[in-house]
Amino acid sequence: MKLSSLSKASVLLCLSASTVLSPTFAQTRQADTNSQLSSVVSAGQSITESAAESQRKVNQLSEQKLTKLQQFNTVTKELDGLNVYNQQMQAQLDNQMTELSQLADSMEQVSIIERQISPLMARMISTLEEFVVLDVPFLEEERSKRINDLNAMMSRADIAVSEKFRRVLEAYQVEVDYGRTIEAYSGLLTLNGQQTDVDFLRVGRVSLMYQTRDGSQLGQWQQDKQQWQPLSQDYRLGINKALRIARKQLAPDLMLIPLSSTSTSGAE
Structure with missing residues (x-):
């Protein structure tokens, strides 16, 4: 069967169009594929970024949890310490209240004591x-x-x-x-109606004597008679020694002095 010239031309035109359209169609499909791949890659990146962000949030929450736990443990220890401290303070407070009560009772008695x-x-x-x-x-x-x-x-x-x-x-x-010390001091004494400067010697309370500055007169107080009694010059050396001991001019030593009684005795 033979085709007419017009039919041949139509066939040739269709073949030519088919030949021209085939590369364009392939390019379009390739572009669609690339677009789909890009969308998939972008979605994958978004998912990855979202997962990373979620992980960061999880890590952050985990760190916050650890920090809060540490803070909780610290506060718990402080609370335990404060409880012990409060117990001690309460015990001290109770003791102080007891002391205050005792002081109040004592203060009530002050006026009575003062009276x-x-x-x-x-x-x-x-x-x-x-x-x-x-x-x-x-x-x-x-x-x-x-x-x-x-x-x-x-x-x-x-x-x-x-x-x-x-x-x-x-x-x-x-x-x-005064009863257990020895002492020497100067003073005035009325002797023979005149005020005379003398050196007094006191040996505890057992003997009180005097000697004039020139050593010419010696005497002793007689407590039972309430008057001065002259002494013999035999006591002069003993009294002089006792005066020097009393003034710390000599080391303590035995000394011969008269006592208030009629007898004499050695005294240290």
Whole structure:
């Protein structure tokens, strides 16, 4: 069968169009494929980035959890320590409250004690004054001044009761010390109607003697007679030695001095 020229031309035209369209169609399909691959790659990258971000969030939350756990443990330890501390403080507070209660009770008794101790001190001073008057007459001015100071102190409001009581006890202690010490001092004594400068020697309270500066007269206080009694010059060396010992000019040693009784004895 033979085709006409027009049919041949149509066939040739279709073949030519088919030949021209085939590469274009292939290119289009390739472009679609590349686009799909790009979309898949982009989606994969997005998923990867999303997974990485999720992992970062997980890591961050994990770190926060560890930090919170450490903070919780730290706070728990501090709380335990505070509980122990509070228990100790509570125990101290309870003791302080007990002491405050005792102090309150004591303060209630202060006025009563003060009312009792003030008359007691007054009696003690009066007794001390009587004792000094009746005692061996040594350091009369000094001891009288001490008594007068105590009497003046009792009327002062700027001195606490405790300080007043301390001073009264101190005066008693001074008088006690006189009985176990040796002392030499200078003073005036009326001899033969004249004021004479003499050296006094006190040996505790067992003997009170005097010697004039030139050593010409010696004497001893007789407590039972309440007067001075002349002494023999035989005691001069002993009294001189005792005076030097009392003034710390000689080391302590045995010394021969008269006692208040009629007999004589060695005293150290």
